[in-house]
Amino acid sequence: MQRASIFAILFLSGIATIFAANVSKATAKGKQTYDTESFMHAVKDDGLHTKVIKGEATRKEQKLFSAFVNAMPNNKPPKGSAESWAALTNALLQATANHRKGVAGSGEALAAAMTCKACHENHKVYPPKE
C-alpha cells in the first residue's frame, strides 16, 4: 500500500515535470504543446503540412503549423548534432515564412524542408524492428 503511494507520488511529479517543461517550451497560449512528437502526429495523422503546402489549410491549421515550426529549433531531437538540427529546423522556419508571404517556388521549398527522411535519418531513433 505504502509502496503504491510512493509510486503514485513519483508518477505525479514526473507528469508535473513533463508538463512544466512543455509549457515553458510552448510559444503560444493555452495547454497546446508544440513538441516534435505532437507536430509529427499532426503531419502523419492529419496531413497538416500537405494542407499548408497546397494552400488548403484553414487559418487555424496554418497558425498551428507555424506554431509547430516555430517551436522546432527549440525542441530537442532524440539524436543527431545540434548543428544539423539547427540547420534543418531553421530551413523549415524560413521556408514556412516564405510560403506565408507567397514567395514564388515556396511550396516546393517547403515540401523539401518537410522531407521526412532527410530529417529522420539524422535525428530520429528507429525502433529495432519496423
Ligand code: HEC
Ligand atoms: C525537421 C525534422 C523533421 C522532419 C522534416 C520530419 N520529421 Fe518526423 N520526426 C522528427 C524527429 C526528431 C522525430 C523523433 C521525435 C522523438 O522521438 O522525440 C520524428 C518522429 C516522427 C514520428 C514518430 C512520432 C512518435 O510518436 O514518436 C512520425 C510518425 C513522424 N516523425 C512522421 C513524419 C513525417 C510523415 C514526415 C514527413 C512528411 C516527418 N516526420 C518529417 C523530425 C522530423
